[in-house]
Amino acid sequence: MSLQVFLNDRLVPKEEATVSVFDHGLLYGDGVFEGIRVYGGKVFLHPEHIERLFESARAIRLEIPMSPDEMTRAVEKTVAANNISDGYVRLVVTRGSGSLGLDIRRTSDPQVIIIADTITLYPPEIYEEGMPLVTASTIRNHPQALSPRIKSLNYLNNIMAKVEGSDAGTVEALMMNHKGEVAECTGDNIFIVKHGVLKTPPIDAGILDGITRRAVLRLAREAEIPSEEVTLTRHDLYVADECFLTGSAAEVVPVISLDGRPIGDGKPGRTTNRLLEAFRDLTRK
Template sequence: MSEKTSQKIFLNDRLVDKDQAVVSVYDHGLLYGDGIFEGIRIYSSRVFRNQDHIDRLYEGALAIRLEIPLSPEEMTAAVEKTVAANNIVDGYVRLIVTRGAGSLGLDIRRTSNPQVIIIADTISLYPEELYETGMKIITASTIRNHPSALSPRVKSLNYLNNILAKIEGTDAGTLEALMMNHKGEVAECTGDNIFIVKNGVLKTPPRDAGILEGITRKVVIELATEAGIDVREEAMVRHDIYTADECFLTGSAAEVIPVVDLDGRKIGTGTPGEITKKLRKRFQEYVREA
């Protein structure tokens, strides 16, 4: 964003100055985490995989019976408009839809006026040097929500499950934490999907492991397949991560970042592996081409 440009936030149906972008203290998004969101990347002033994000947003809204006041086409245009208004060349969009203002109770019939909030800004999730040297992570004792309680495919505003695991990571001196599912299998990290490489095969937990179907995860699978890499979605346990040749994480904010240590166990050589570096390089090229 240009220093001369005051930040504009899209709120419901128009762009407003940042200090005017306010919602009611009775909004169920604030009171109960009742809403959904998307984190979307901007590369070279273009919104990356906007349609995929919009599709996931509306699927999540349907799942939680939230009626979004804009059509998918209007939402797509609103995202583009917000990015342009803030002169973002390389950055990040946070798209939020809340249930709207209601009463001090859970009954959604007492809510009205769902709020659409679009923020376009810059972002830096991890220090740049970790993309070259790799990061260390730990396994959190906090597990992912049971998929029968809250589907991980809904990118809900209620991120307390992830936050508690993130606290465990930061308390241990790491910037990320691995989360297991209710079966004791590897699910994902607090904000990223996880991949490993073993004997030249790229592996990642399947959808039924209780993961968010990440957009960057999807792109990396596509790029790996195009490169002739054998890609498999299969259940994993921590032992598979400990004994992997390579490991990396993916996410809209994180992009592709190597992991070289889990719970004090060195992964592979303890440095980013060749397939990880190849896919990271190809991803960086692809986002400028797409």
């Protein structure tokens, strides 16, 4: 049976899931989205994702034509219709059709699109052996230009940094902020461990307030691992004992080098593996 996509108020075969070429989501990247994991048929950290979606929409003055409860039910309906046990949901809300201009007052009919499918972002060996990173020259958006806390459809900033990583032979790339501090990677938040203390850039470093990032910080507190949200530089990463990334699609991924410099002993560290296992346990609850 064809994949069923939720479009506005009903499920349709993916071949029929279409939007207007005049939609501002297509023309200008004008909209918001969430990427959500599904484990054992259960939508993982669902309330947090729905809340962030509506906050992103509010920040760009986009009126979502559904309530949070209705959106929650629509996601669950789409997951069930596609028999997704372990998979991924892409939830998109566009501004809707408009003119060939920027005026949002000339748009109408925001589109709600929910896709539920399987996903494998990285091969198993990445989680066992770790991944290398390079630093991209493309910096994260300046917070006064477009807040990185808004999960918008305009991902060109991240894509161009991802291109740099791909050109260098890595699957991820580190992005700095406008002050030259560590921000995040193209699709994931970043953590280091130094002398037993878990450290990650604060929200005001110009990063996405990651749902998985929040979950890992909670897991660290529960495991009594000291943690700090603190400004980091590339030097801090170069001399770290461990490093890992977090994201809804990526989960928890060990990092073993940055810009050709081994991090720690060049292998996934003890704290990283401990938090990876704790996160996997959380997804099975």
